[in-house]
Amino acid sequence: MKTINALLSGFLILLVLFSCQSTEEVKSNLEIDGYENHVELRWNPEQDVDEYSVYVSLDGESFTLRGETRDTLYMDFVSDLGSEVKLEYQVRAKGETDSLTVARGETATRKMSDEELLDMVEYYTFRYFWHGAEPNSGMAPERIHLDGDYPNNDAHIVTTGGTGFGLFGLIAGIDRGWVSREVGLERMERIVGFLEKSDRYHGVWPHWIDGKTGKTKPFSSKDDGADLVESAFLMQGLLAVREYYKNGSNGEKALADRINSLWKEMDWSWFTRGGQNILFWHWSPNYDWDMNFGLQGYNECLITYVLAAASPDHSIDPAVYHEGWARGGEIMVDKEAFGYKLGLKHNGSEQLGGPLFWAHYSYLGLNPLGLEDQYANYEEENRNHTLINRAWCLDNPNEFKGYGEDLWGLTASYSINFYNAHHPGNDNGVISPTAAVSSIPYTPEESMAVIKNLYYNYGEKVFGKYGFYDAMSPEHDFYPNRYLAIDQGPMVAMIENYRSGLGWDLFMGAPEVQEGLKKLGFSSPELE
Template identity: 20%
Template sequence: MNRRRFLTAAGTAAAAGCVTVPAARAATPVPARDAQDTALLRTWFAATYRSITALTTDFGLTADKIDVSGTGTPVPSVQTSPTNIGCGLWSTVAAAGLGVISGSTMHERLSRTVAAVERLERAHGFWFNWYDARDGSVLTTWPESGDPVRPFLSTVDNAWLVTGLRIAAHADPALRPRIGALLADADWSYYYTPYDPADPVAGPGQLLGGYWPDKPGKGEPTGHHYGALNTEPRMASYLGIADGSLPGEHYWHLFRTMLPGMGQEQEPEGVYATIDGVRVWEGHYTYRGRKLVPTWGGSMFEALMVPLFVPEPEWSPRSWGTTHLRYVRSQIEHGLDEAGYGYWGFSPASIPEGGYREYGVDAIGMQEDGYYSLGVVTPHASFLALPQARTEAVANLRALDRDFGAYDDRYGFRDSVDVGNGRVSDFVLALDQGMIAAALAQQLRPGLLQAPFRSGGFRTRVRPLLAKERFSI
């Protein structure tokens, strides 16, 4: 199952030409920097941004992937998604904020992408899941196979494009009116099914996975909602709560774990709590003696992509901050101790031999048939862990470079490594490079990409919710 299209959630299983630089601030207390490691992180960022540049077409859209195994200039894939485009936007802002490109170059590149986004066909205020990166046309045939593609409006993919657009608008004031016009019709209530206490399965108070808009009315909805809290679709939840298109109670209708007695990876422990009038099951799992809130599949990006932008550990240190720390430690111990690979970091990525699949630690995901590590280590997962385990993450990445040649100075880290047979992926993916770029920006200039998510509705609506979160861990 492709997580970018259908991340089945617990609810279903249960039933501008200048750079505006924010003041330097850290989401969590930052330890003293080691000068050598900091220089290395800067080198890694520059190479990662070169991959983003190589992925971006003349039209201005960041394509899904490139093959970097050859010696010539790699050719971007035909397809791109809203997530890929968002990655390109925030990576460019990060590059300017870190001095890799100038403010004028940032403005030029952001303007080109915004102009391309303005030309993309939309429905119900949102963008389709797949476009041709060369001209922006909606894909109806998959380029690599010729299979038909039914245009789809994805909740989570639109969240990442909106995230990128918000970051671009903050960094480049000249673009704010145009970006504001693009976002004016992005009403998250389109995806929302209000809570129905008489039938919480049909009315869970959660977001649908998306719609196929080729049917009358709103279109044909997916057969599932995003019910798990600790997964990347919560970015859509935060965006909607912040702009007022979703009620704050939506946050409390998401599952920390599925309820006791439901089929899931392990029987959860926890307590019920009534918060803002909603009865919440504050459940947790235990892995290697460590209590944490699981993700859906057990992968790193589900837990740690969102806090690259929304400062969850700062606003909720005893709950979100604690579970993020324990989640990272669990990934490390799975790779080094439980599986004995000698390396760690597991998240959806390219299969080293070709293709794409989800990788993770099954025991820390709710899905019974979850994501497995299978000896495939994904470098972006280590970058996501930098705030919680900087020393271990840098050491792990150095080892992947030293032992397998997973890094090169042209385009950064390859997407995945099979540490059993030594096979390294030929590809870099825009999504994973975008996460690496954002994670490095947060390490090298804390708060650089977080500024748009610390003010307005994020400060007045989202932060109070996170402050009330207690998790039973």
Template identity: 30%
Template sequence: MMEQNKEAILDLELKGCFDFFWKEANTDKNSPGYGLIRDNTAPANKNMASIASVGFGLSTIIIGIERGWISKEEGYERTRGTLHTFLHHVEHSEGFFFHFLDMNTAKKYEASYDCASIIDTSIFLNGAITSAEYFGGEVKELFEQIYARVDWQKYYDESRNVFYMGYTPEKGGFGQWDMYAEQLMQYILGVASPSYPVPVKIYKGFARDLVQYGEYEFYHSPGGSLFTHQFSHAWFNFKDIVDEDGINWFDNSVKATLAARQYCIDNPQGFRTFGEHSWGLTACEGPNGYRGYGAAPFHPNCDALINDGTVAPTAASGSIVFAPDEVIDAMNYFYKEVPQLWSEYGFLDAYNLDVTPPWVADRVIGIDKGITALMIENYKTGLIWDLYMSNEHVKKAQKMLNWNQQ
């Protein structure tokens, strides 16, 4: 089948991604953590949920319904219960949720960061928006209450016109979203907030570093990890949209994807794992733990030798809307040539042939399964894009930010 239909791998991987989000959730309706989804499948982390994983999972539930893997009633009940959990039980600060939660209590996980996360909350909200548009009714009402509670102004550094990366009531804001990365979704959600909006000018506050790699010129993100060019695109369809400066972020991600692939082909460090069919550098599990792998050109504050030969299937598959032929080729290569990468939830997180013995991840990670699932569905049907783009808050933000159709 795989030889006859190169796109068959997409359905196999998509089903594996869905199964992760559906099965690795708290399904106890009497639990404060009902609907929370594990961050990853490592046994040691069985009680650690990720709010970003939940955000991707909410959108993936819709995919499961549309593909007949679950009923609409099942999906509605899980979604409604999950949003009820976030409104009434999940620990938060100024409406923002903590990166990691205890699966059972919905309180901050013991190993979590000491502040709530603006980017992970945004990912959760994006998933909730698609749920609101798909189900309407009580699901939409729950989303609106959760969204209205988020105080975006607490994370706004007016002096520098950027979002803080972190905030606590005791310390105030710290860190800066002062570079291009995965945070475009924050401007959408922040300027359109019905209760605590930030000024539209914040979109002008981050640096746009134009770089060149080979024939590709694009706006780069520190470290060169491909997830930074993917995450906001999983929900907002930037295709054929330009901002006031004439930037088309979709085209930018196309160039960044092809440049990252070319970097693996050029393979300046001579890794055995890198090549024309085996490419994809992003934040993922590696032989020495979780790391932010990336492609050149490297930002001055990043280590140019950050890579060790690790390749993550999600880095390629999450870019399928940008470079479909190259991505489908890579996914088939991983499936056929690295069979130990395959699991009950599709591709494991990463592999590396440059260590002894060769290494394959022992887990899948929610955000990696999530970006893969949503981008495959968008490539095939545009379902998640269509739902998100029909939301009144998203439409309002697009108009306010002056992001116009080409």
């Protein structure tokens, strides 16, 4: 009997020790961050566990199921539990009884200032380009669908323009310490290495690339070659990266030199089709110039002419800008809507302005503040463009649900008919968060009102692990858990420009950019 009791006692001691050790391991396996309206949980994947259940407790004793997930990141929106509350979480392997706890931890929600809210939105959006990057190339995937439903199985297709936008976000993440400078450099080297080996045509990349192979993925039947505009968006970001690294460590300087080689190899003059006074968007090795799309303003393409004029080895004549983009001066108009003037002919919507991405894409590096040429003051043009778009939503002639001072912004995004370039003349009740968020340098108070409304009132319907989802509509009860790189990139870039001017300072500091702008007749405080 003594022997049995001794064995039982030893077993109980071992069991207690094992339990304590397991509890400690479980506790250390959960990373947890508390914000004002949600809590984020992250844990390591467990072998042979395909699905997890997340439980929460306010008293440490009674736990309530919050949700189930196959991911190892879970966002719990907790406004129903109160404000500034202490919470204890358990993550359990999903089963009949959810008895196996694989992670646990405690946190508290907290009131956030506007600056903290903006920092959080920028950080989450940065993660699209960091955690969400295509693994082989490091490039930005064209889209991320959290529902896993990809058209044509294209999760591995990367976008050149979207990657260019995202580069501004990666720089911001490195500069703010969200990732280390060393790890950030490794990612940049992977991206540049992929771009060096991927398909190019006269030094210009296609719109889409297979992230696994570097081969062109046709954007449409005849768009299977060079895309000058998307490549301009890409090089806008690459030049900012070059400037960020050019005076750094030996490795950083080497990367800057490699970017410089890619920049010099882009033959912008080729896209004048033998010396015409206009740039053409596409060239195909199979269809030559059949797309026949000349770049005439005004739309999102201004940066293309700026970079073409700035090119060290393949520059265009100023006449290409003035006769092609500016239409021999006919780009100028005198229009007014809702008390705001537009001085440029917005293609197809000159009275009310085009989709708001026209005020974003070219201006992630090109600083519009104080920027002028003989055709426009670009700070005024972009601010008025934004304010007209907002005023349309406030006027709300179609009486769509939700529209108002804290929910406005029409631009290209996912839509109820898959994809749409929304603007005041083409409004179907879908709001694209990138529209107001990316406009924050032009309309800081008005944009913050939308950010607060989206986060605090719509919550998990519109905010996920890579920031605000691409589109939403109270009118249509439309809240897709989907992202597009070309919409996430402007948000993270423009928030950083608003906060620090980092992207603007880097791009505008490039000597060739300054010379190119002067060559085309631009003036700016940064050119003096």
